[in-house]
Amino acid sequence: MELVKWIFWWMVAAASGGLLLALLTAIKVRYPSWLRLAHGGLAFAGLVTLVYALFSGGPDASIPQAAFWALGLLVAAFLGGALFFGVLFRNAKPWWAIIGHGGLALAGVVVLFMAAY
Numbered sequence: 247m248e249l250v251k252w253i254f255w256w257m258v259a260a261a262s263g264g265l266l267l268a269l270l271t272a273i274k275v276r277y278p279s280w281l282r283l284a285h286g287g288l289a290f291a292g293l294v295t296l297v298y299a300l301f302s303g304g305p306d307a308s309i310p311q312a313a314f315w316a317l318g319l320l321v322a323a324f325l326g327g328a329l330f331f332g333v334l335f336r337n338a339k340p341w342w343a344i345i346g347h348g349g350l351a352l353a354g355v356v357v358l359f360m361a362a363y
Contacts (some may be wrong), residue, residue, distance in 0.1 A: 249299040250313060254362045256354050257320065260289040264327075264351065268344050284301055284330065288292075289324055296320070296358075312361035319354030323347055 263285040270277045296317055309363040323339055 247337050250296070250358070250362045251311055253296045253299060254355070257289070257290040257296070257351075257358060260285060260292055261351055261355055262286060264348055268348060271339055271344065286324075286327065286332075287321075289327075292326055293317075293320055295336075310361045312357050316354050316358035316361055319350060319357060323351035326350060 263281070267277065267281060268286060270353060275334045296313075300313055300317060303309060326343075330347060335343060
């Protein structure tokens, strides 16, 4: 379970980057494109590590059910962010997509917190 605690803080860092991107978008400041890629890359690496932590323990591992719910929420947020901001809305980012993506990711991070602590 120690690894899940590290992954929680990893996802908090990714979420903080997403909050920074949303704030920069709100005040209409141009930011470099690598910042979006860093946010998505950090989240993807956290997801891969979470999958490893949840499925490498074997059938006898005592993993809380909340960790699997967190994985589902975070995967949905990641895929939504990749689809919305990587494919559909590359230039104009609608607020409903930003709030939906961030809200889903926040729910996943909160559930991951409950699983880790």
